[in-house]
Amino acid sequence: MPLSLTPALAAFVVVVIDPVATVAALKDPLATAAATKMVPRKYVGYVSRAIDVFDWKAPYHTYAIQFTSPVPADICMPVSPQAAPRLGGHQALRTTMPLPWAAAHQPSCMCSTVRVPVRLEDHSAATFLTPTDVMRHRRILADDMALLRRAGSADFDLCDLECDGLNLAHVSEEQDVDMAMEIQLPDTKIVVDLSYDLSELDELPDPSGFFEEKRQLQELVAKSISRKDECVVEISTEPVAVVEDVPVRLMDSQEAKPLTRIDPKTPYQWSRREHLSISGYLFNIGVLLSVVGEVAARTERLSAALMHMEEEGVKFLQRWSGTVPVRFG
Secondary structure, eight states: OOEEESSOTTBEEEEEEOHHHHHGGGOOHHHHHHHHTOOOOEEEEEEEEEEEOOOTTOSEEEEEEEEOBSSOOSSEEEBTTOOOOOTTSOOOBOBSSOOSSSOOEEETTOEEEEEEEOOEEEOTTOOBBOHHHHHHHHHHHHHHHHHHHHHTOGGGGGSOTTTTTOOGGGSOHHHHHHHHHHTTSOOOOOBEEEESOGGGOSSOOOTHHHHHHHHHHHHHHHHHHHHHHHHHHHHHTSOOOOOOSSOBOOTTOOOOBOOOOOOTTSOOOOOHHHHHHHHHHHHHHHHHHHHHHHHHHHHHHHHHHHHHHHHHHHHHHHHHHOSOOOOOO
């Protein structure tokens, strides 16, 4: 029984989104409740790339899925058993076993980066693209993506940039800032469950439904983050009064009252936090002074050692040369 990490590269799989797992990192009950109401459908695609699979202790690994469609797109590759060549003369992609549907196509513009739960599974019954066609399809995808990007096609937006190893140099500086901010957010990439059993589907579904479900989840994530941002703003805009010798009106429109001057003869009551802060400062100063003292002591010992070496050197020269050399320094 050949076991491997699920999914195996180049394997055709049944894909179904797990909405609850996708938003779990947000720890937002409202987002979780909304995700629970979603009813995701099953789709088919093949695993084109392993993107992040090196952490064996991680709950998820990241892969790129190239979705399979029942209808041809503007830019796509037919898959056996359909033998009609693609426009431009490219022959159909070949699989290790025939797909169970009469017509199947690999649209170049329908791919997505997904997270998959880490587990070992038997892939002996899986259907794969042949090794030769895996490399051939990658080259064709790279050419097609470059064509779509130059043409400014709206279909290009359906592809995650990580799917085909695209160069991110074309991303604007503003997008770079957005991507840098997203790095600090919880991981909310789509989580999916996969199966090698293609017979689960009597008909090959339209993968555009996957991207609609993905859009809905992205809206849930955006709303959740927006709610948290609003909470942060509310906390940071609480009324603040500045201590001065004039009446101060608080931001919540409370009645302004003149502030009482502090009697300089009254002992100041130190808070516990102030005590700890001052103690910390004094401790750091003590450590610094001890380090300075140790450096000074070592410098003095080093100077004494050098003087001793100099004296021994003079004595050595006196014994062997019979002369009195000039003292150094």
